[in-house]
Amino acid sequence: MPKGWAWARVCSLVSKLGSGSTPRGGQRVYVASGIPFIRSQNVYNDGLRLEDVAYIDEATNKSKSGSIVCGMDLLLNITGGSIGRCAMVPSDFPGANVNQHVMIIRLIEPSLCRFVHAFVTSSFTQALILGKQLGSGRGGLSAETFSTFLIPVPPLAEQRRIVDALGKYLALVDGIERDRAELDVLLAQLKSKVLDLAVRSELTERDQKDEPASELLARIREEKLAMVGRGELKSKDVKNDTVIFTGSDGLRYEKPADGKGGAKCIEGEIPFEIPEGWSWCRLLTPVALDPKNDADDETPASFLPMAAIEEGFRNQYHPEVRRWKEIKKGFTQFADGDVVFAKISPCFENGKYFIASCLENGVGAGTTELYVLRSPSKGLYSKYLFYFLASNYFTGDAKKTFMGSVGQQRIKKDYLERMLLPVPPLGEQRRIVERIEEVFNLLD
Numbered sequence: 001m002p003k004g005w006a007w008a009r010v011c012s013l014v015s016k017l018g019s020g021s022t023p024r025g026g027q028r029v030y031v032a033s034g035i036p037f038i039r040s041q042n043v044y045n046d047g048l049r050l051e052d053v054a055y056i057d058e059a060t061n062k063s064k065s066g067s068i069v070c071g072m073d074l075l076l077n078i079t080g081g082s083i084g085r086c087a088m089v090p091s092d093f094p095g096a097n098v099n100q101h102v103m104i105i106r107l108i109e110p111s112l113c114r115f116v117h118a119f120v121t122s123s124f125t126q127a128l129i130l131g132k133q134l135g136s137g138r139g140g141l142s143a144e145t146f147s148t149f150l151i152p153v154p155p156l157a158e159q160r161r162i163v164d165a166l167g168k169y170l171a172l173v174d175g176i177e178r179d180r181a182e183l184d185v186l187l188a189q190l191k192s193k194v195l196d197l198a199v200r201s202e203l204t205e206r207d208q209k210d211e212p213a214s215e216l217l218a219r220i221r222e223e224k225l226a227m228v229g230r231g232e233l234k235s236k237d238v239k240n241d242t243v244i245f246t247g248s249d250g251l252r253y254e255k256p257a258d259g260k261g262g263a264k265c266i267e268g269e270i271p272f273e274i275p276e277g278w279s280w281c282r283l284l285t286p287v288a289l290d291p292k293n294d295a296d297d298e299t300p301a302s303f304l305p306m307a308a309i310e311e312g313f314r315n316q317y318h319p320e321v322r323r324w325k326e327i328k329k330g331f332t333q334f335a336d337g338d339v340v341f342a343k344i345s346p347c348f349e350n351g352k353y354f355i356a357s358c359l360e361n362g363v364g365a366g367t368t369e370l371y372v373l374r375s376p377s378k379g380l381y382s383k384y385l386f387y388f389l390a391s392n393y394f395t396g397d398a399k400k401t402f403m404g405s406v407g408q409q410r411i412k413k414d415y416l417e418r419m420l421l422p423v424p425p426l427g428e429q430r431r432i433v434e435r436i437e438e439v440f441n442l443l444d
Contacts, residue, residue, distance in 0.1 A: 005154050011147035013116070016106035018143050019078060020098040023060045030054045035061045036096035038069065040077045043087045043102060045121050048075070053096075061097055069096040072113045074105035076120060079140040084129045086120040088113060103143060115159040118166055119151050187443050194439050195391035198432050199422055201275050210425035213279040216379075217243075217423060220286045221257055223376035227288075237288050240417065244280040252280065271393070274422050283419040286380050287373040293333045293363050302359050303331070304366040306347055313351040313390035315383075331365035334372045339385050344369040345402055345409040353390060355382050371416070384429035387436055388421065 001007070011017070023029045023037075030037070034055040042053050061068075069075065071091040077083050079101045091110075098104060105120075107113055119125055128149060129141055154162065197203045221241060227233040241257040244266070252270050255263035270280065334340050334356045342352040347369070356364050373389075375382060388394060397419075402409035424432060 001152055005152055007150050008153050010149045010151055013107055013112065014105060015108045016104055017147055019100050019103045021100045023056060029056055029060050031057050038096050038098045038102055040080060040082050040101040043075050043077050043085050045085055048087045056097060069098060069104060072110040074117055076103045076105060077101060078103045083141060084126045086117060088117045111156060114163040118163065190443055191440060192392050194436060195387055196393060198436055199388055199391050199393050200272055201278060203435050204428060204431045206275060207427060210277060210427045212277045213423040213425050216426055217279055217281055217286060220376055220379045227376060233288050233291060241285045242282055269420065277425050279423045281421050281423055283416050283421045287375045290372050291374045293335055302364045304364060306367050306369060309352040309354055311350040311352055313353050315355050315386060332368050332370045332372060334364045336362045337382050339373045339382055340370050341389055342369060343371045343411045348411060351390065353386060355386055381426060381429040383433040
């Protein structure tokens with residue numbers, strides 16, 4: 001250390017070091033107003049956040065008088081995922097209490113408060129805190145252990161200069177982070193616009209040599225029927241398939257693909273115009289929803305928990321997936337080439353989508369909160385389907401149809417059945433994907 005500095009144990013600088021405890025009776029003792037009862041979710045490095053603070057009454061507070069918070073105290077989270085977060089209490093704070101997950105640090109000399117806060121929140125001390133967790137389960141940091149930490153103490157005047165410099169440069173960093181956050185929002189909007197242009201046929205040029213999408217859809221229909229014959233699909237997977245065509249009057253009509261039923265006009269459902277060579281179809285007409293694999297329940301498979309799927313429509317999942325010896329009954333099954341996406345909020349809104357690949361035995365399994373779309377061989381280009389599902393045309397309307405309780409809302413199957421899919425010729429599907437990924441790489 002520089003000349004004039006000194007090392008000290010934390011215990012030599014404090015008059016109080018300890019945590020509180022949850023009042024007997026738990027949350028039942030909380031009242032609508034009274035004395036703030038601070039928990040770990042209220043403690044942040046930039047200060048206390050009391051929007052959702054709990055309150056206790058005077059009688060409960062007196063039974064825990066040893067944990068009263070005062071102005072210029074430091075509050076440190078000592079357990080759980082937020083361990084190490086430290087808030088400085090304002091000098092005019094009216095008083096509060098804390099639970100067992102929050103430690104009160106009261107300095108003998110309050111003028112040291114800002115410097116000690118910088119010390120506690122530094123990467124040096126955070127590494128100590130994480131390395132000194134005690135106990136089992138959630139772990140934790142004891143007051144006894146924290147009291148032994150060594151802290152470098154500068155002269156008081158230099159402490160003030162250090163704190164002033166930190167304030168200046170951290171404000172600059174905060175500004176950069178805000179700019180970055182705004183840029184990330186702008187980039188997300190640009191990517192959304194690119195996908196919107198793609199599904200509306202405005203991202204690529206036509207090629208007159210391309211086979212019309214109507215012929216591609218006819219082949220997919222034949223292949224799906226053959227898959228039913230081979231037992232790879234069930235008859236229910238094709239019974240609702242339809243064909244959408246333009247009538248002699250220039251309007252769009254829809255009829256059952258098996259010819260068993262008349263056509264009905266759906267012109268009012270068509271969301272936008274598509275060029276010649278493209279076709280409209282219902283989303284589940286060229287694909288199978290949640291197909292079962294040939295593998296039985298004893299087949300080894302890669303199991304992907306929801307947490308392993310990357311966010312942001314990145315077509316990735318974490319390589320360190322959990323392994324299971326067999327596909328358990330009830331798991332959602334998928335195979336190489338399937339397009340898989342979350343059906344539940346907020347995972348769906350965060351873009352948890354991927355195209356399955358490199359699976360053990362070509363077979364995978366995952367949470368039941370996933371939808372699986374499988375296109376027959378030589379059917380839709382899976383990456384085109386992937387980017388369609390990531391477009392605001394699909395996701396924006398899907399969010400309006402969420403059903404269920406907040407945080408557990410789901411996209412219903414009937415929304416997928418109703419969704420209209422614009423299908424380009426197969427060659428153009430590939431050109432669209434190439435253009436999307438070219439633009440995305442530039443934006444990244």
